[in-house]
Amino acid sequence: MRWGGPPARTGWNARGGVHPDLHLRTLPLSLGGYLTCAPLYEKEERDIETILKMRNEADENTMTDIAAVYDVLVIGCGPGGFTAATQAAQAGLRTACVDQRASLGGTYLVDGAVPSKTLLDESYFYRLLQQQELVEQRGVRLPYPRLDMQAAQSALKRNIGRLSKVYKCELSKNNVTVYKGTAEFTGPYCVEISQRGLGSFIVEARYIVVATGSAVVIQCPGVVIDEDKIVSSDKALSLNYIPPRFSIIGGGTIGLEIACIFNNFGSRVTIIESQSEICQNMDDELACATKTLLQSQGIVFLLNTRVQSAGTNAAGQLDVTLLNKLSKNTCVHHCDMLMVSIGRRPLLEGLNISKIGLDERDFVDNVDEQTQSLLKFPHIKPIGDVTLGPMLALKAEQQATRAIQSILSTDSISTSNCGFSPNVLYCQPQIGWVGYTEQQLISAHTPYQTGKVLFSQNVRYNTLLSQKENDLIPAFIKVLVDSRSMKILGVHMINDDANELLSQASMAVSLGLNAYDICKVPFPHPSLSESFKQATQLAVASGISPSVNVRE
Numbered sequence: 001m002r003w004g005g006p007p008a009r010t011g012w013n014a015r016g017g018v019h020p021d022l023h024l025r026t027l028p029l030s031l032g033g034y035l036t037c038a039p040l041y042e043k044e045e046r047d048i049e050t051i052l053k054m055r056n057e058a059d060e061n062t063m064t065d066i067a068a069v070y071d072v073l074v075i076g077c078g079p080g081g082f083t084a085a086t087q088a089a090q091a092g093l094r095t096a097c098v099d100q101r102a103s104l105g106g107t108y109l110v111d112g113a114v115p116s117k118t119l120l121d122e123s124y125f126y127r128l129l130q131q132q133e134l135v136e137q138r139g140v141r142l143p144y145p146r147l148d149m150q151a152a153q154s155a156l157k158r159n160i161g162r163l164s165k166v167y168k169c170e171l172s173k174n175n176v177t178v179y180k181g182t183a184e185f186t187g188p189y190c191v192e193i194s195q196r197g198l199g200s201f202i203v204e205a206r207y208i209v210v211a212t213g214s215a216v217v218i219q220c221p222g223v224v225i226d227e228d229k230i231v232s233s234d235k236a237l238s239l240n241y242i243p244p245r246f247s248i249i250g251g252g253t254i255g256l257e258i259a260c261i262f263n264n265f266g267s268r269v270t271i272i273e274s275q276s277e278i279c280q281n282m283d284d285e286l287a288c289a290t291k292t293l294l295q296s297q298g299i300v301f302l303l304n305t306r307v308q309s310a311g312t313n314a315a316g317q318l319d320v321t322l323l324n325k326l327s328k329n330t331c332v333h334h335c336d337m338l339m340v341s342i343g344r345r346p347l348l349e350g351l352n353i354s355k356i357g358l359d360e361r362d363f364v365d366n367v368d369e370q371t372q373s374l375l376k377f378p379h380i381k382p383i384g385d386v387t388l389g390p391m392l393a394l395k396a397e398q399q400a401t402r403a404i405q406s407i408l409s410t411d412s413i414s415t416s417n418c419g420f421s422p423n424v425l426y427c428q429p430q431i432g433w434v435g436y437t438e439q440q441l442i443s444a445h446t447p448y449q450t451g452k453v454l455f456s457q458n459v460r461y462n463t464l465l466s467q468k469e470n471d472l473i474p475a476f477i478k479v480l481v482d483s484r485s486m487k488i489l490g491v492h493m494i495n496d497d498a499n500e501l502l503s504q505a506s507m508a509v510s511l512g513l514n515a516y517d518i519c520k521v522p523f524p525h526p527s528l529s530e531s532f533k534q535a536t537q538l539a540v541a542s543g544i545s546p547s548v549n550v551r552e
């Protein structure tokens, strides 16, 4: 290993598959020295200790501040960073990825979708077992179930650990160098990577992908998150006990999913929402059905209600002062734990963007969406939650592909933003939607026609015993079609398998498929997806006779 010395350019370009343009340009190395960095690629992961040890062993006189040089450095290894790093490396670019967490996978894996879906699954299992009559009807005799939340958390940690290893293996397989540490800019092409107490080193890259994700919004007027009784979603998902009364500020998808988890595990759950409805971006019919469904499962909703303050009383309980926005009355609500779920914000702290003359607005207003590039520094590419728009893993992945394709200068379908993000609320049954809501079409004066089918009419649905438990709110699918072009504009559904059914709906909406074409396509029988075709047929038919648009 040699620190300093002549440029190691030949080693860089020796790998196949790189876009020719990349070999021709010269990397601006600000400090004038070069590092022969080939040995860095022999291992898939480097921690700061190893790097610093190597530096200490190196000849002081020839040592430069730059520890390694890459084509692409990705900061953050959530779904966005992981996708960007693997795709860059697969295209032959020398790639490194840095993340400050102990496990790879980002918010998504450690505090987000994976813990929430795993705990949801565990909580539904527990709830099902508690419905003894139902279980016995199926011929299963069990002693009354008892919850061991520590064991549930251990199972979750094992799951996270397994998936994090998958990330690590994939990165290693693709020759991505992984650094554990916090990254901050020291120059437009230079990033310092440090680990508290251990020191730091600098890497340089021609392109820097910023995939640092998001953090919970902690500023809720009158309420201070202490991660003890007043908690964020991160803390709620790592609790190893179940508070008897669990209240949540915010009726968005994250709040509702976590409400379902605690409700299933036996908490008395209250959602406090300042708006008149939950899930603002949902179709009204779907939002109303969702609320009724969750109420029927025991969740209490306080709508049009604002939290004014929250604090612990002498008995150790939380007193939450509420204001009803309509009546202007205040009251005190008591609970044992309060979760604040009023949104997330892009995470740029720690990156020291001001050092290179950038501020947060540059990541909001000054980004070229086609290439995912900052206008001021086109080689810096923000992706994922750190950018404007919905905070979803799939958006982060799409943007990662676009960022890498713009580096490779390839013209591909992924370079343009294709379609709407499909959304799923993983309650039981699941709520799924993609495209426009009826309210959006009405306010845009778009003429549309609808078709709606109840899944109780579907043969496959009736052969699935598990789906039958949810008769309280009939599962349905609703298709909205543009009356002029007959394109599918929106699909909204309640079904246990909404996350799977939504894929074909998402394809139809995003690709602007025509309702007549959907009607011509053969669907497997019996299948749940047939209901999508039937609802589309009804939407077409309703253009001729409006009364036929519902099948129930």
Ligand SMILES: Cc1cc2nc3c(=O)[nH]c(=O)nc-3n(C[C@H](O)[C@H](O)[C@H](O)COP(=O)(O)OP(=O)(O)OC[C@H]3O[C@@H](n4cnc5c(N)ncnc54)[C@H](O)[C@@H]3O)c2cc1C
Pocket (backbone or CB within 6 Å): 075, 076, 077, 078, 079, 080, 081, 082, 098, 099, 100, 101, 105, 106, 107, 108, 109, 111, 112, 113, 114, 116, 181, 182, 183, 184, 211, 212, 213, 214, 233, 254, 347, 349, 350, 351, 383, 384, 385, 386, 391, 392, 393, 394, 396
């Ligand atoms: C409870 C919950 C449930 C969710 N459920 C879903 C779902 O069902 N479907 C869905 O699509 N999305 C879901 N999301 C959203 C999803 O998790 C995010 O949209 C996704 O993780 C964003 O990916 P990302 O790559 O932009 O960033 P992240 O996943 O946040 O990863 C960013 C990484 O960068 C690291 N980092 C930050 N700053 C630095 C630095 N300076 N140096 C080094 N590393 C740094 C962070 O530690 C983190 O590991 C959920 C989120 C939450 C909170």
